[in-house]
Amino acid sequence: MKRTKNIALIIVAALIFISACKQSYQPSIAAANINYMVVEGVINTGADSTVVKLSRTVSLSGKTSSSPELNAQVTVENDQKASYPLQEIGNGKYGSPSLNLDNTHKYRLRIITSNAKEYVSDLESAKTNPPIDSIGYIAQGNNLQIYANTHDPNNNTRYYRWDYQETWQFHAKYFSMYITNGNAIVPRDPAKQIYSCFAGSTSSTISLGSSAKLQQDVIYQAPLTRIASSSEKIETKYSILVKQYALTADEFAFWQNLKKNTEQLGSIFDAQPSNLNGNVHSVTNPSEQVIGYVGVTNVQQKRV
Secondary structure: OHHHHHHHHHHHHHHHHHHHHOOOOOOOOOOOOOOOEEEEEEEEOOOOOEEEEEEEOOOOOOOOOOOEOOOOEEEEEEOOOOEEEEEEEEOOEEEEOOOOOOOOOEEEEEEEOOOOOEEEEOOEEOEOOOOEEEEEEEEEOOEEEEEEEEEOOOOOOOEEEEEEEEEEEEEOOOOOOEEEOOOOEEEOOHHHOOOEEEEEEEOOOOEEEEOOOOOOOEEEEEEEEEEEOOOHHHOOEEEEEEEEEEOOHHHHHHHHHHHHHHHOOOOOOOOOOOOOOOOEEEOOOOOOOEEOOOEEEOOEEEEO
């Protein structure tokens, strides 16, 4: 009995010692004037629009969450010096309707900012993107997993990326049959009914797939998004528009590295943050860091 008490005292003492050694660590973030150019977008050789988003990095400790690059001149160029201008859409976005580009040429993006700084991406060959075979779903526990299937019969694509736009219909918690006109409570006009609502969102994670280690270029049930069974998204009606991009091996490596740096951090087993080696460079200042990879492909899409 005495020995048991001694062991208990030792354990309690050890716990007290361990807890006493714990101290909160608040790392100091070095103040720096970081203003890197960020280029997001794909040169679409197909029948859909080409849209490029330009922005600047912002401080984690600052109050600004985004800094769009406005009033820039953005053009698509090919290896024969032909150019296709993109028009400013707003909020740092620049675009053009279908360019219908020739897949036998290489293409790049050229950017000239309002303060005369120039950026250019590497000339890239056009990747042929096979159609999306299907978009499906499967119940996994208390979640609904949405996935994509695709394949390239020529075994030439191998590297894929997907993003999506969601739209869903849901109902308000209460059904409101009346409304005030400022003076009295009156029946609500059907045109002013707010019980049935619509909402939407876009993908916020990076979805990648590769068949490089497979004999056949087949992607089966690549996960896109997971919806909880209690979510209002699948209460009444749900629609998802999925876009598929064919990547080069270097472009796939860039997106894979970006995913590790932004989505797979936080534990001792995760990869350490590393530099993002894209294909966009500063002509004005070659030593300037630029974030982004501009690919060239015909974007495929499917809605279910």
